[in-house]
Amino acid sequence: MNGGWLWWVGGGLLLGIAEMISLDLIFLMLAGGAIAGAVANALGASIPVQIIVAAGVAVVLLFALRPWLLRHLRTRTTLVETNAAALVGRTAVVLAPTTDAGGRVKLAGEVWSARADRAGAVFRPGDEVLVSRIDGATAVVIAEQDAPRM
Structure with missing residues (x-):
């Protein structure tokens, strides 16, 4: 078993840290793609397939999950003027x-x-x-x- 999945997980963690700084849910969706790439690697997929899986999952998360999460966060959080x-x-x-x-x-x-x-x-x-x-x-x-x- 190779350690290629560790690179994907490491990339996902770095993207998670970037998300903590930006707080706009873009890096979190990309981190989800990186974790999908790690799963593809662990299942024995080739590098091109891993990249396609990571990119595909990131795009789906960006365009399907992110808008829903933003809408949900905005309706639940009241704006407090400061x-x-x-x-x-x-x-x-x-x-x-x-x-x-x-x-x-x-x-x-x-x-x-x-x-x-x-x-x-x-x-x-x-x-x-x-x-x-x-x-x-x-x-x-x-x-x-x-x-x-x-």
Whole structure:
């Protein structure tokens, strides 16, 4: 018995490690093809047959199993906003007069530079405003009554 199947398994393991880095399920499907090549080798198939089996199984996994897995993962995993995206829609308290040119607000326990969403809007210290978006390191704010109703 030759050790050719070990090369296939080794390749499959390397592809599995690459999958852990990329997390897009492509390398995992290729690793499945490599394991199929190892099985073909263990059954005594010639090298061209092993390559055809590995490529065929990888293609079937890529086009049949991967889309189903991605769809399944996306429906089961809820999206949790993090970092700046998690601050959109939150209430902030104005610390310094805030206009469309600039100002300061306290948002999520931190002091942020801020600006009003529209020209002519002026928010005074103590006013409560809503964050409509984050633009770089600046919170763009609107009056609570101007917030769109859900």
